[in-house]
Amino acid sequence: MIRFDSVTKSYPGQTRPALDDITVEILRGEFVFLVGASGSGKSSFLRLILKEDRPTAGRIHVLGQDLRSISTRKVPYFRRNLGVVFQDFRLLSNKNVFENVAFALRVIGKSRGFVQTAVPETLKLVGLDGKGKRMPHELSGGEQQRVAIARAIVNKPQILLADEPTGNLDPVTSAGIMTLLERINASGTTVVMATHEAGIVDQMQRRVIELSSGEVVRDERSAGYAVGGTLAPPVTSVVGAIPADDAVATDGAAAALAAVGAESSGDADGAEAETIPIAASTTDDATADALVASIRAEEALHESERASSGDAVPIETTDAAASVAETAPTTAKRPAAGKKRPAKRPAAKAGSATKASEEAAVDTAMDTGTVGVAAPKVTRKVMEEAPPLYIEPEARDAVTDEAAEITAAATMPIEPLTTKARKGGGSSGDADDAADGDGRDGPPGRPAAPASAKSAHLTLAERLGLRSPAGPRAGDDDQEVGPVK
Numbered sequence: 001m002i003r004f005d006s007v008t009k010s011y012p013g014q015t016r017p018a019l020d021d022i023t024v025e026i027l028r029g030e031f032v033f034l035v036g037a038s039g040s041g042k043s044s045f046l047r048l049i050l051k052e053d054r055p056t057a058g059r060i061h062v063l064g065q066d067l068r069s070i071s072t073r074k075v076p077y078f079r080r081n082l083g084v085v086f087q088d089f090r091l092l093s094n095k096n097v098f099e100n101v102a103f104a105l106r107v108i109g110k111s112r113g114f115v116q117t118a119v120p121e122t123l124k125l126v127g128l129d130g131k132g133k134r135m136p137h138e139l140s141g142g143e144q145q146r147v148a149i150a151r152a153i154v155n156k157p158q159i160l161l162a163d164e165p166t167g168n169l170d171p172v173t174s175a176g177i178m179t180l181l182e183r184i185n186a187s188g189t190t191v192v193m194a195t196h197e198a199g200i201v202d203q204m205q206r207r208v209i210e211l212s213s214g215e216v217v218r219d220e221r222s223a224g225y226a227v228g229g230t231l232a233p234p235v236t237s238v239v240g241a242i243p244a245d246d247a248v249a250t251d252g253a254a255a256a257l258a259a260v261g262a263e264s265s266g267d268a269d270g271a272e273a274e275t276i277p278i279a280a281s282t283t284d285d286a287t288a289d290a291l292v293a294s295i296r297a298e299e300a301l302h303e304s305e306r307a308s309s310g311d312a313v314p315i316e317t318t319d320a321a322a323s324v325a326e327t328a329p330t331t332a333k334r335p336a337a338g339k340k341r342p343a344k345r346p347a348a349k350a351g352s353a354t355k356a357s358e359e360a361a362v363d364t365a366m367d368t369g370t371v372g373v374a375a376p377k378v379t380r381k382v383m384e385e386a387p388p389l390y391i392e393p394e395a396r397d398a399v400t401d402e403a404a405e406i407t408a409a410a411t412m413p414i415e416p417l418t419t420k421a422r423k424g425g426g427s428s429g430d431a432d433d434a435a436d437g438d439g440r441d442g443p444p445g446r447p448a449a450p451a452s453a454k455s456a457h458l459t460l461a462e463r464l465g466l467r468s469p470a471g472p473r474a475g476d477d478d479q480e481v482g483p484v485k
């Protein structure tokens with residue numbers, strides 16, 4: 001999916017290369033952390049994948065294409081397969097949330113119908129349902145990053161590149177963003193994320209490529225931020241204080257967190273761990289503890305926001321928690337009697353009883369200071385059972401509205417223009433509007449097609465008032481044509 005072969009990147013005026021003879025391969029569906037000190041080459045690595053820059057030496061293949069073979073003119077088309085998220089969000093400040101996400105589709109010529117379907121679905125997916133009309137400055141940092149993620153994934157990229165996406169966010173919000181990225185990855189998108197955040201890397205236990213002075217000094221599967229970095233025991237330290245009782249879905253997410261190291265660390269291709277050690281283990285318990293607590297706090301916060309706005313809790317989140325709770329061992333505390341949350345929620349709207357139960361669980365947890373409603377950890381099992389992440393709108397792909405109209409004109413049955421239409425009514429299509437019996441509108445300035453027409457077989461050239469320089473090729477309705485002389 002992404003392959004660097006002996007890639008070196010040197011910037012003018014720099015004594016040493018930003019990337020030095022890098023050879024690495026990232027497979028489809030992987031979640032890869034790119035770690036290393038400031039200046040080690042992480043952003044340069046991502047920029048090369050995007051073809052924002054070209055290597056000084058070596059070859060890069062992305063999605064099966066040698067990047068050298070992609071001409072500058074074709075780079076925008078190549079980038080449609082890649083989504084990018086930056087530390088500073090890079091939203092358009094004068095456009096609302098909907099338009100920020102829609103923008104990504106409009107510039108690549110998606111139809112209005114596609115935009116109207118895809119944007120709300122994607123906003124819902126990233127937890128911004130109902131916030132489409134907000135301006136960026138009316139959002140929290142985490143929400144702004146969710147908009148940026150929505151913009152990055154709305155076109156279903158095969159690869160998502162994230163350059164320190166949590167760099168400007170507090171730990172609580174970062175945890176929510178990571179859950180989202182994990183879910184995006186679980187749907188099949190390859191994710192490459194540059195980060196400095198040891199707690200996140202340790203928690204996620206995914207492949208880690210470590211750079212130091214432009215060299216790959218470690219490439220380790222299911223790893224932590226540093227060599228041997230593993231999931232600290234944060235869950236027991238937080239949840240373990242809670243008296244054991246029945247497992248409940250609300251608290252099951254905490255158990256899921258405990259299980260995540262084992263469940264989500266499965267390697268896509270089953271390869272054995274492969275490590276090039278360079279540093280001592282520095283598992284950071286405090287950071288991991290903070291991360292777990294922050295995940296819970298963020299979800300509790302969101303939960304109360306949703307409760308106050310009357311929104312339903314997204315089904316995938318709660319089901320994920322419930323599903324994991326059913327399988328994972330837990331020592332979670334039961335909320336107040338009679339408030340046990342059902343394992344499954346109704347899909348469309350959370351019922352009032354469920355809501356009350358949810359709120360009670362949050363209250364209980366907050367009161368005791370022990371546990372809130374945690375963000376569920378998305379395990380492999382959960383993802384296998386989850387609905388598809390991306391929508392498949394019934395939209396025409398890769399066409400602008402105008403192109404769609406032209407395509408419609410080319411494919412619908414059509415009569416030869418009447419003499420009247422040819423002479424005077426060409427732009428309004430009056431004569432043909434009168435004859436339009438099927439209710440379909442033709443493209444502006446062109447006659448609409450009568451349903452009952454015994455169509456003369458016209459080429460696209462003739463339909464669009466164009467002709468092929470050498471005359472139409474037999475049986476080819478869509479041939480490129482030159483203008484009428």
Ligand SMILES: Nc1ncnc2c1ncn2[C@@H]1O[C@H](COP(=O)(O)OP(=O)(O)OP(=O)(O)O)[C@@H](O)[C@H]1O
Nearest residue numbers: 011012014018036037038039040041042043044045
């Ligand atoms: N456009 C540029 N011109 C000159 N030097 C550059 C340029 N971009 C990066 N560098 C240099 O290349 C090296 C790697 O930079 P890069 O931004 O890739 O590192 P990084 O690991 O992403 O750093 P950080 O974590 O601080 O973002 C650094 O020494 C940097 O100064």
